[in-house]
Amino acid sequence: MALQKMQRIYIYALKKDKDRILELLQRRGIIEVRNMLKEDKIFRREDIGHAKESSEKNVAAVSQALEILNSYVKENKSLLSSLKGRKELPEEVYASFGEKLESVVEIAKRIITLSKKIAEEKAELIRLQNQIEILKPWVNLDIPLNFKGTKHTAGFIGTLPKEWTLEEIYEKLAAYMPLDVEIISATKEQTCIFVLCTNTFKDNVFETLRAMDFILPSISLDKAPAEQLKDFEKQAEEIKGRINTYLEEMKSYDKSREDLYFLLDYETIRIEKYDVIGNLLQSKNVFIITGFIPEKDAKHIEEELTSKFDLAVEVTEPKNKDQVPVLYKNNGFCEPLEGIVNSFSPPGKGEIDPTMVMSLFYYMLFGLMLSDAGYGFLMAVGCAFALYKFRNTMERPMKNTLKMYLYCGISTIFWGIMFGSYFGDIFDVVGTTFFGVEKVPVIPPLWFFPVEKPMLMLTFCMAVGILHLLIGLAMKGYQAIKHKDYKSLVYDAVFWITLLISCVLLLLSMEMIKNILGINIELPAYAVKAAGILAIISAAGIILTNGRESKNPFKRILKGLYALYGISGYLSDVLSYSRLLALGLATGVIGSVINKMAAMTAGGIFGPVIFTVIVIIGHALNIGINALGAYVHTNRLQYVEFFGKFYEGGGTLFKPFGMHTKYYKIKE
Amino acid sequence: MKLLNEYGIAFALLGAVLAALVPGIASAKAVSMGGVAGAGVITEDPAQFGKVLILQLLPGTQGIYGLLIAFITLSQIGVLGGSSDISFVKGLLYFAACLPIVIVGYSSAIKQAKAAVASINVVAKRPDQFGKAMIFPAMVETYAILALLISILAVNGVSGLNI
Numbered sequence: 001m002a003l004q005k006m007q008r009i010y011i012y013a014l015k016k017d018k019d020r021i022l023e024l025l026q027r028r029g030i031i032e033v034r035n036m037l038k039e040d041k042i043f044r045r046e047d048i049g050h051a052k053e054s055s056e057k058n059v060a061a062v063s064q065a066l067e068i069l070n071s072y073v074k075e076n077k078s079l080l081s082s083l084k085g086r087k088e089l090p091e092e093v094y095a096s097f098g099e100k101l102e103s104v105v106e107i108a109k110r111i112i113t114l115s116k117k118i119a120e121e122k123a124e125l126i127r128l129q130n131q132i133e134i135l136k137p138w139v140n141l142d143i144p145l146n147f148k149g150t151k152h153t154a155g156f157i158g159t160l161p162k163e164w165t166l167e168e169i170y171e172k173l174a175a176y177m178p179l180d181v182e183i184i185s186a187t188k189e190q191t192c193i194f195v196l197c198t199n200t201f202k203d204n205v206f207e208t209l210r211a212m213d214f215i216l217p218s219i220s221l222d223k224a225p226a227e228q229l230k231d232f233e234k235q236a237e238e239i240k241g242r243i244n245t246y247l248e249e250m251k252s253y254d255k256s257r258e259d260l261y262f263l264l265d266y267e268t269i270r271i272e273k274y275d276v277i278g279n280l281l282q283s284k285n286v287f288i289i290t291g292f293i294p295e296k297d298a299k300h301i302e303e304e305l306t307s308k309f310d311l312a313v314e315v316t317e318p319k320n321k322d323q324v325p326v327l328y329k330n331n332g333f334c335e336p337l338e339g340i341v342n343s344f345s346p347p348g349k350g351e352i353d354p355t356m357v358m359s360l361f362y363y364m365l366f367g368l369m370l371s372d373a374g375y376g377f378l379m380a381v382g383c384a385f386a387l388y389k390f391r392n393t394m395e396r397p398m399k400n401t402l403k404m405y406l407y408c409g410i411s412t413i414f415w416g417i418m419f420g421s422y423f424g425d426i427f428d429v430v431g432t433t434f435f436g437v438e439k440v441p442v443i444p445p446l447w448f449f450p451v452e453k454p455m456l457m458l459t460f461c462m463a464v465g466i467l468h469l470l471i472g473l474a475m476k477g478y479q480a481i482k483h484k485d486y487k488s489l490v491y492d493a494v495f496w497i498t499l500l501i502s503c504v505l506l507l508l509s510m511e512m513i514k515n516i517l518g519i520n521i522e523l524p525a526y527a528v529k530a531a532g533i534l535a536i537i538s539a540a541g542i543i544l545t546n547g548r549e550s551k552n553p554f555k556r557i558l559k560g561l562y563a564l565y566g567i568s569g570y571l572s573d574v575l576s577y578s579r580l581l582a583l584g585l586a587t588g589v590i591g592s593v594i595n596k597m598a599a600m601t602a603g604g605i606f607g608p609v610i611f612t613v614i615v616i617i618g619h620a621l622n623i624g625i626n627a628l629g630a631y632v633h634t635n636r637l638q639y640v641e642f643f644g645k646f647y648e649g650g651g652t653l654f655k656p657f658g659m660h661t662k663y664y665k666i667k668e
Numbered sequence: 669m670k671l672l673n674e675y676g677i678a679f680a681l682l683g684a685v686l687a688a689l690v691p692g693i694a695s696a697k698a699v700s701m702g703g704v705a706g707a708g709v710i711t712e713d714p715a716q717f718g719k720v721l722i723l724q725l726l727p728g729t730q731g732i733y734g735l736l737i738a739f740i741t742l743s744q745i746g747v748l749g750g751s752s753d754i755s756f757v758k759g760l761l762y763f764a765a766c767l768p769i770v771i772v773g774y775s776s777a778i779k780q781a782k783a784a785v786a787s788i789n790v791v792a793k794r795p796d797q798f799g800k801a802m803i804f805p806a807m808v809e810t811y812a813i814l815a816l817l818i819s820i821l822a823v824n825g826v827s828g829l830n831i
Binding site for chain 1: 722725726728729733735736740748796798799800802803806809810813816817820821824
């Protein structure tokens with residue numbers, strides 16, 4: 001339950017060591033570089049725009065090339081590869097990559113050019129194929145398509161819509177004999193004809209043909225169609241051949257894929273370094289690095305730096321106005337939940353880290369909502385298997401997510417056993433359907449069946465809720481103690497805690513509430529009396545103090561009254577925990593519905609097979625939808641009900657200057 | 669009255685069927701609203717599929733709650749086997765017990781879908797704010813859960829009444 005203590009660090013060093021120092025710091029990855037000093041006449045910041053630009057260009061080119069390459073040559077990626085984490089690379093590869101850089105960029109550029117060429121050739125091929133399609137009906141014509149006639153004759157080559165016979169055409173043109181009509185080809189859509197007439201009737205023939213919707217062919221070529229067709233086909237073959245060689249070349253870059261990925265990482269590292277260089281104050285011979293460092297690392301890095309270089313390191317406490325970055329310090333049990341806190345907001349200035357306290361309830365609430373030992377078992381085993389299989393290479397965020405679900409799964413198993421739910425009621429159903437078991441339940445619940453005693457379950461859920469809320473208030477008190485704000489401790493935490501507890505006691509002493517909840521507790525009379533008095537005192541205290549930021553006494557009381565009205569908020573907060581019951585029941589009942597449906601089909605030889613299929617598909621759906629529900633609503637209870645009592649967030653995470661690569665990890 | 673008593677089971681069944689029908693229809697509509705918005709996001713940024721899918725599914729739970737009440741009611745009134753001897757009053761009571769999830773389930777699913785669509789837009793612009801975006805639709809769902817709770821308690825309670 002804590003955050004790493006941060007310190008300001010100033011490193012004053014000689015420019016001649018700049019590259020080596022920066023490389024060392026980047027490799028250690030423990031300093032977040034921030035501007036803490038102003039520029040003056042001597043110390044200035046360097047403009048690194050130009051240097052960064054070339055790296056960014058390379059990144060853009062290589063990303064594009066990779067995208068193209070992946071679309072032509074599928075990458076071998078297994079389903080589990082995302083669990084595996086980044087590949088490790090020895091440091092020498094990284095150090096020597098600078099020499100290779102240019103050639104890899106060339107490959108990327110070549111890949112982009114190739115894809116352009118392939119696209120161009122394909123467009124050309126399509127154009128050719130269109131022409132071939134147009135030419136095909138003309139293949140029997142032995143003169144070129146642009147034939148217009150001889151000295152004394154006029155020739156018309158073109159198409160008529162629909163199918164025509166020779167007689168029909170002659171009939172139309174009968175007036176202009178002598179002439180010759182040839183049908184080159186005829187289909188239902190069009191008839192390709194060649195008409196030769198004497199020059200005298202040239203215009204009349206053309207007019208008549210036009211009236212028959214005669215159209216000239218859309219291409220005009222010097223060679224006879226058959227010959228031309230051969231030419232085109234040859235050209236098409238050539239283009240196909242070229243495309244194939246391009247594709248072959250593209251495939252040959254499959255082996256360069258690793259280099260391309262590595263170049264992305266390499267340039268990412270460089271860009272990160274340029275960003276830092278842009279933040280350095282530099283004079284002619286000296287440069288200054290300023291930033292934040294976790295206290296635990298400060299000593300160590302100071303020693304390492306001073307032993308290797310001529311420089312001065314200064315470490316100071318952060319100033320009051322500093323927005324100190326947040327770095328968590330948690331054990332393995334609650335570390336997985338840092339992500340959940342982060343997606344709300346990292347702890348703000350002066351706030352404590354809520355992860356530890358939250359983790360206890362998080363796992364419990366999740367388990368209560370899913371509350372099925374079978375589902376919990378699947379979750380836990382799945383996560384444990386993945387964690388074990390990829391234990392050496394898995395990245396931290398993935399590891400934390402899986403660990404979170406592992407613990408949630410274990411908690412789910414626990415509550416499943418308490419409430420007697422194993423894949424709904426699978427043991428009972430299998431037992432009665434296939435083995436003639438008569439005594440159900442086969443495995444009785446350790447505590448009780450929520451379906452049979454929903455009121456008891458509801459009471460339990462609300463009790464969990466009240467405890468959760470009280471701990472939220474206690475956290476507020478703890479935070480007040482840490483800030484030595486004892487007024488807030490008493491007014492905002494102690495009064496409310498007292499009020500809540502005494503109200504709960506008073507409610508429990510009422511017959512009506514006892515009847516509704518179906519519980520039987522006899523509180524001693526003096527306890528009830530004491531609770532009543534405490535409730536009045538704390539309510540009065542809240543009225544008097546909760547509006548204390550107003551100076552006007554009248555306004556102050558009004559604000560205090562309004563704050564006391566906030567007790568209705570606690571009522572709705574507590575009722576909100578009834579979702580534990582509703583979601584828990586939903587899982588169990590839907591599970592039994594699936595089992596019941598499966599049992600209906602269980603007769604006959606294939607019965608057991610159908611039964612198994614329905615059970616597997618049904619429960620897979622149920623676990624998916626209910627795990628989602630449990631996750632979302634656990635988050636809601638934490639964010640809204642619990643954090644609402646004491647936590648605001650608003651901090652920023654610690655982002656050290658390091659090597660934030662995506663594909664490869666550089667080994668030390 | 670004796671004649672009327674034969675219709676008790678009809679009202680009880682009507683309640684159960686409505687519980688499956690109405691929230692189911694609403695959830696189908698609600699999930700489709702989320703799907704339409706989500707598909708738009710995926711065309712721009714396929715990496716957000718997981719987050720968008722969760723947001724799309726959130727308003728789908730009302731249909732499941734309705735199914736749950738329908739199933740509990742069916743098994744209580746003996747339609748799934750057992751005796752179906754339900755008095756007229758009891759049938760009406762079952763019907764009434766189903767109403768919270770029928771009505772609130774319908775309305776909350778549609779309203780929740782609107783919040784989910786808005787949250788999907790948040791994820792499209794700022795994927796890092798998913799944690800907060802998820803809470804907005806979840807707030808709406810509270811009321812569906814409360815209705816579900818009352819329906820469960822009421823259906824269970826009615827079965828214990830001796831009328």
